[in-house]
Amino acid sequence: MVSEIRLFTEPDNLQKAQHYQAVLSSRLVDVNIDVIEQLNARFLRLNPELALCVDKQGLWLSANGMKMQPDWKAESARLKRASLKSEMIARACNLAEKPNLIDATAGLGHDSLLMAYLGAQVTLIERHPILFTLLEDSKRQNEHDPFLAKVVERINLVFSDSAAYLQQQIQQDHHFDVIYLDPMFPQRDQNQQAIKKQAQVKKQMQLLHLLLPEDGEMDLGDDLLELAIQLAKRVIVKRPRLAVYLAERTPDHQWLGDACRFDAYFSK
Missing domain, CATH: 3.40.1630 (S-adenosyl-L-methionine-dependent methyltransferases)
Incomplete structure (x- = not known):
């Protein structure tokens, strides 16, 4: 780091x-x-x-x-087009129920912003100090934006390692409606060649890949899945359409798009 x-x-x-x-x-x-x-x-x-x-x-x-930078203001046009019916992520995360949701793989926060806009109360976790500071700055800049102010109110930023945070919530016997996982480096899965054929990584993601380490299981998210299943009614994992299952665990349900899919794991 x-x-x-x-x-x-x-x-x-x-x-x-x-x-x-x-x-x-x-x-x-x-x-x-x-x-x-x-x-x-x-x-x-x-x-x-x-x-x-x-x-x-x-x-x-x-x-x-x-x-x-995490340009949340630039996402406004997308948010204005979004609805519970049009967004696959909304169906996967059951956003119609306005869930209490953890996004344990923050990235640039764009998915969290969308989920908050569609009604979720989002806890956004990021362990990297520079990326967290960038996210924090983006939230601060939009707290008085006429369109985004109410949206960012529903996002709580937590500076923490996601695995440690989830373990703490389990120990404290807390529960959440949804935990959302979108691992940063899915291209390291066994279907690597198929995934590489997708569109070139955007400039923002190129810079993130320079900033964030690619070594260790945390980047693949396998350990996060096992913790999340203990903590939430529903765990949603965003994957490239051809990627292997996270932690080699078959999901209970899937929503399939052209480029990505959402794997769902439900508590028993």
Whole structure:
């Protein structure tokens, strides 16, 4: 996991950069601030290493001439088109019942945003300090947005390892309606060649793959499935359509789409 990273900013945003530096320091990430004249596309191309940057729009992750943040505002158009009937994820997660839901594999939070918009009360868990800080910043920026404010109110961000968090909930005898899993690196499954033929990974995901480690079972989510089944009435796993079952466990039900599917595991 990244323990040290550079942060680029312009003089006008130095105070804001120092705020993020302090936040990340509290999460055990050493941030070295570089104040530059102009934070533009040319500068990012000339500085391809993984870094953070701060501008008037907040905190970004950058590498290879690209920059990325969890842009929840850009999801507004999709949310406005979404309905309980049109979204397969809504049927899979039973969102019509406005469930108390854990998203244990946060990513950029786009699925959580959709589920919150459709009525779920979402606990979004992320263990990586930089990704969590990016998610936290995105939520903060949208707390006063006329359209998204009510949606982000229904999202609770938790900075924790998902397995540890689920184990804690089991020990405390807590229960949830739904736990949602969308493992970050499903391409490492045995159907690897079939999955690689799908569309090229989006730029946002390319940067996430640079930030997040690919080693260890946590990235495949096998251990999370076993914990989730103990904790929730319904566990939903999002997979590429051709991927193997998580933890080699056959689901109780499936919803199939063109590119992905949702595997369901119900408590007995």
